[in-house]
Amino acid sequence: VNATAAVDGEPDRTWRVGELADRTGVTVRALHHYHEIGLLVPSLRSHAGHRYYSGADVRRLHRILALRGFGLSLAEIGQVLDGVEVDARELIRHQLDQVDERIATAHRLRHSLLGVLGALDQSAEPSAAQLIELIEVMTTVETQLTREQFEQMAENRRKAAEALSPDQLAEMNRRRSQSMEQLSAEQRTEMQRRRSALMPHGGDGPAVF
Amino acid sequence: VNATAAVDGEPDRTWRVGELADRTGVTVRALHHYHEIGLLVPSLRSHAGHRYYSGADVRRLHRILALRGFGLSLAEIGQVLDGVEVDARELIRHQLDQVDERIATAHRLRHSLLGVLGALDQSAEPSAAQLIELIEVMTTVETQLTREQFEQMAENRRKAAEALSPDQLAEMNRRRSQSMEQLSAEQRTEMQRRRSALMPHGGDGPAVF
C-alpha cells in the first residue's frame, strides 16, 4: 500500500486536522480521540506536534465513519479495519437485531406517550400534578383503567376546570390547540385512535397501555 | 401527607434496600445512586447507616420508574416529582418528538444494514475484507452503485469463490443458509425486496442505499 497515493486528484498532499474536520463533519476533538485510542494515527507530525493526514489516512477515516454509521463501536471498527478475523455477516446481522429491538422498544414507548398525551389533552390543567396523577392511576391498576376510574379522573378534571377563571380557561384552550398543531399528521391520527379507545362511551374497561 | 401510610395493606412497615431492589427490579446500586443525587432519600436510616424505605418512599420509587420508562432523565424526574412548574403536555410532546426521531433514524439504519447483508450473502467469503470493499464502493460512489460496478463486484466474488476448495464452498453455503435461518420473517422478506432491487437484471443503475 502506498501511503502517498492521490486523493481527489491531488497527489501527495496532506490535510491538517481542522481541514479534515471541516471536510468530514467530525470534530477536531473526535480526531484527537481517534488518535489517542490508536484508531486513526496521522502518518505525519510536524516538529511542533501538528498532525498531518495522508490520503491513506483520509480513506481510513471514511471507512471509520461508514462503519460508525452502521452502529459499530470504535473498538469493533478497529477490529474490522485492522484485519482481525470477523464474520462480517454475523457482525451485520447482530447490528440488525439490535436496531430491530431499538425500533420495537421505541414503538412501545411512542404508544405510551401518545396515550398520556391524549389523557393530558383532556385535562384543563396539564400540570406536573396531573401527570403524576395519571401515572399514579396507571401504575396502581397495572396498566389497566376501568371505566369508573376513568370517569373519576374526568370528574377531577371538571372540578379543576371549574376552579379556573374564564381567562385561565381560554389560555388553557389556546395552549391545547397549539399543542395539537405541533403534532405531525401521523402523530395526530394515531392520537385520535388512542383517544377514541380511551373514551368511556366506547365500551367498558378500555385499556390505556 | 402521611409518610407512614399503608402500602400493600401492611401499615407502617418499611423495606430494606435489597428487598426494594428485588421487588422493583432496579439494582441496589441504582437505589444508592438515587439517594446520592437526592432523587429518592429513604425516610429512615438505622444507626449503622442502613436504609429503610417507607411506604411513601416506595410510591415515589414507582413514580420514578414510570417516568424513567417515558424516557425522562433523572433530573427531569426530580423536577416533576418535586413540584417544579413544568408543562406536562410540552414535556410529553418533547419525548414523543424524540422517540419519533429515534424511530426514523433506526429505520434508515435498518435499511442500510439489510442492503449490506444482502450483498454479503452473495459473497463466497463474507470476511472483514469483503465488508470493507463494500464500504469502499459505497462511499466512493456516494451511496449509488452503477450496474457495471455491481457486476465488477460480482466478478470479484466469483474469482474468490473459484479459489476455494469444494469443502470450503460447502462450508460457506452452510453458513449462509444458517445466516438466513436466523433472520426473522420480516427481516427476510425485506431482504428479498432489497436484493431484487440490487440485482443487475432488474434495470440499470440500481441504488443500494
Add this chain to the structure above:
DNA sequence: TTGCTCCTCACGTCACGTGAGGTGGC
C-alpha cells in the same frame, strides 16, 4: 506583529456497574 490554528492536559457527561475492604443484624 496580529490572528488563526494548532497543541496538551484534564475534568465533565449520564446512569449507574463493578470490585475492594469492612461492619451490622438474624
Add this chain to the structure above:
DNA sequence: TTGCTCCTCACGTCACGTGAGGTGGC
C-alpha cells in the same frame, strides 16, 4: 459463630465536549 445483607469509597464505562493555558505557522 456463620452467612447474608448492608455500608462507603472510588474507579470505569463510551465517545467525545468543554474549557484552560500555551505555542507555532502564514
